[in-house]
Amino acid sequence: MKPVYINSVASISAQRTFDNSVFLDDIIAYTDNVIRVVDPNYKEFIPPAAARRMAKGIKMGVTASKIALQEAGLENVDAIITGTGLGCIADSEKFVSSIIDDNEEYLTPTSFIQSTHNTVAGQIALGIGCKGYNFTYVHSSISFESALLDAKLQLENEEAQNILVGGVDELADHHIKIHKLVNHIKVDVVNSKGLLESGTEGAVFGEGASFFMLSNEKRENTYAEVLDVTTYNSLSEQELPNTLRSFLQENNLEIADVDIVVMGNNGDVNYDKYYDTLSHELLKNTSQTYYKHLCGEFNTASSFGTWMAAKMIKTQHVPKAIKLRGVQPSEIRTVLLYNQYRGENHSLVLLRRC
Amino acid sequence: MEALKEELKSKIIEQLNLEDVSVDEIADDDPLFGEGLGLDSIDALELIVMLDKDYGIKLADPKEGKKIFESIGTMADYITLHKTK
Numbered sequence: 001m002k003p004v005y006i007n008s009v010a011s012i013s014a015q016r017t018f019d020n021s022v023f024l025d026d027i028i029a030y031t032d033n034v035i036r037v038v039d040p041n042y043k044e045f046i047p048p049a050a051a052r053r054m055a056k057g058i059k060m061g062v063t064a065s066k067i068a069l070q071e072a073g074l075e076n077v078d079a080i081i082t083g084t085g086l087g088c089i090a091d092s093e094k095f096v097s098s099i100i101d102d103n104e105e106y107l108t109p110t111s112f113i114q115s116t117h118n119t120v121a122g123q124i125a126l127g128i129g130c131k132g133y134n135f136t137y138v139h140s141s142i143s144f145e146s147a148l149l150d151a152k153l154q155l156e157n158e159e160a161q162n163i164l165v166g167g168v169d170e171l172a173d174h175h176i177k178i179h180k181l182v183n184h185i186k187v188d189v190v191n192s193k194g195l196l197e198s199g200t201e202g203a204v205f206g207e208g209a210s211f212f213m214l215s216n217e218k219r220e221n222t223y224a225e226v227l228d229v230t231t232y233n234s235l236s237e238q239e240l241p242n243t244l245r246s247f248l249q250e251n252n253l254e255i256a257d258v259d260i261v262v263m264g265n266n267g268d269v270n271y272d273k274y275y276d277t278l279s280h281e282l283l284k285n286t287s288q289t290y291y292k293h294l295c296g297e298f299n300t301a302s303s304f305g306t307w308m309a310a311k312m313i314k315t316q317h318v319p320k321a322i323k324l325r326g327v328q329p330s331e332i333r334t335v336l337l338y339n340q341y342r343g344e345n346h347s348l349v350l351l352r353r354c
Numbered sequence: 355m356e357a358l359k360e361e362l363k364s365k366i367i368e369q370l371n372l373e374d375v376s377v378d379e380i381a382d383d384d385p386l387f388g389e390g391l392g393l394d395s396i397d398a399l400e401l402i403v404m405l406d407k408d409y410g411i412k413l414a415d416p417k418e419g420k421k422i423f424e425s426i427g428t429m430a431d432y433i434t435l436h437k438t439k
Binding site: 051105 | 370403
């Protein structure tokens with residue numbers, strides 16, 4: 001089996017991450033319970049005729065994919081695999097609202113056409129003329145990891161050489177409204193710097209798109225090797241430590257071999273205990289980082305975490321804003337990512353310096 | 355008639371998300387499809403729905419659309435003659 005490398009990265013988030021020449025140098029702090037992305041100039045990446053039918057999520061995904069392609073020096077790929085929890089929810093809301101508002105009459109095609117979950121992957125393929133494998137995984141907070149796993153398997157087995165993998169989710173009005181109603185979004189606004197100390201239920205919702213060029217060929221500008229990816233639909237707090245230990249053992253690693261852990265804490269007092277269990281016990285001697293105070297919570301927020309991990313490995317630097325506990329190791333060689341949302345759909349990802 | 359033309363220009367810009375186009379930039383006889391505004395078949399469907407929803411005009415024969423949607427001027431003429439609301 002061939003190893004799998006991350007050869008380029010791109011992220012559009014609530015921070016100025018679309019510029020790959022910097023790495024979380026200047027942090028934007030938010031005091032809100034919903035945070036939106038910092039938009040790049042989409043016109044630089046998408047022709048106006050195509051952009052006019054695209055909702056925000058599609059623009060984010062297409063633009064992030066183009067940044068990743070540019071950085072990798074590629075014009076086309078063998079496959080495009082995306083993960084999304086809610087797909088093009090803004091267009092879905094628009095379409096369904098017009099059905100209701102116009103009493104099932106006067107339905108226009110654009111929002112319907114653009115509302116499918118595979119729209120982002122489809123638009124990327126149309127833009128670059130990629131006729132290869134095109135797939136979108138929709139599985140709550142493990143949507144991105146499912147896409148990553150698919151790409152990893154294909155590259156290991158030499159079914160493809162270069163695969164564009166990404167996670168994308170957008171915010172939309174009705175989506176925000178209903179999640180506020182059920183307190184999945186925090187009732188009170190929170191300052192992002194104090195997210196983990198909020199002591200309240202729910203999360204600060206966000207949006208974003210992070211894309212990666214995965215390849216089974218190492219290049220000069222390679223960020224990291226993707227060692228392993230695994231997902232669990234359900235996992236109890238009690239099972240978590242042993243599951244993590246077994247995951248590392250399968251990769252011939254022990255806890256002490258992990259230089260940094262990237263955790264998906266979102267400040268929800270009901271579910272952050274999963275992270276706290278690791279943080280104060282199994283991983284208490286490991287350098288810990290977190291990221292959802294920077295990008296918000298969304299189904300593919302872990303793709304932002306993966307972007308952050310790849311950048312840390314490449315730059316050998318841990319930005320101050322993401323440090324949670326512990327000191328920065330002298331070398332960032334092995335990075336472990338752990339994420340879950342509301343106690344379900346857990347993921348473990350291992351990246352290694354190469 | 356002039357007011358209707360201005361209204362159509364605004365509606366087309368808004369409905370079809372022509373972000374970089376202003377009302378002043380669309381001449382009454384500019385072709386809407388092809389070399390003019392560059393609209394396509396999906397836009398044609400949007401325009402057919404707009405005629406129905408805003409002016410109560412149902413196009414029984416889609417082939418009619420080719421002439422009606424030639425320009426803002428031809429659209430305004432057709433709407434003036436056939437509108438029911």
